[in-house]
Amino acid sequence: MYRYLSNMKIRTRVSLLISIAVVGFLLISSVILFTYYTTAKNAENFHELADLVPVTGQLIHELQKERGASAVYFGASATGGSIQDLDQQKSYTDKAINDFSAQISQQKNIIYNENFINIVNAAILNLNKL
Numbered sequence: 405m406y407r408y409l410s411n412m413k414i415r416t417r418v419s420l421l422i423s424i425a426v427v428g429f430l431l432i433s434s435v436i437l438f439t440y441y442t443t444a445k446n447a448e449n450f451h452e453l454a455d456l457v458p459v460t461g462q463l464i465h466e467l468q469k470e471r472g473a474s475a476v477y478f479g480a481s482a483t484g485g486s487i488q489d490l491d492q493q494k495s496y497t498d499k500a501i502n503d504f505s506a507q508i509s510q511q512k513n514i515i516y517n518e519n520f521i522n523i524v525n526a527a528i529l530n531l532n533k534l
Contacts, residue, residue, distance in 0.1 A: 449516075452511055453511075453516075455507065455511070456507060456508070456511070459500075459503055459504050459507045460504060462500050462503065462504075463497075463500040463501060463503070463504045463531075465500075466493075466496050466497040466499075466500040467497055467500070469493055469496070469497070470490075470493045470494060470496075470497045473489055473490045473493040474490060476489070477489070477490045497534070501531050501532075501534075504528075504531075505528060505531075508524060508528065
């Protein structure tokens with residue numbers, strides 16, 4: 405191998421060294437660009453997931469308010485608890501459930517972890533039972 409290289413012209417040897425360096429540079433650049441692309445894609449998916457936070461928070465808030473209204477109704481039933489307050493809160497909760505389901509439906513094209521999808525589907529099934 406050494407004899408083969410020593411018999412080459414200097415121009416050829418320099419060209420060979422430069423081309424090896426350029427190929428190495430291109431390979432390393434490709435790996436770095438792919439890493440940045442993957443990071444950007446994950447950040448985009450995270451941003452989409454972050455859009456669920458306010459809707460989920462509102463749903464949890466309305467569910468807690470309905471739970472409180474139910475406790476007041478059942479606790480005060482002997483003294484004539486207000487069913488209108490409970491019905492009104494149920495309508496707010498139903499709206500929050502519909503908003504949550506709509507937000508999830510809009511994000512079906514995002515690739516989530518399978519475990520996350522199973523948890524969300526189970527939550528929606530349980531919410532529909534209410």
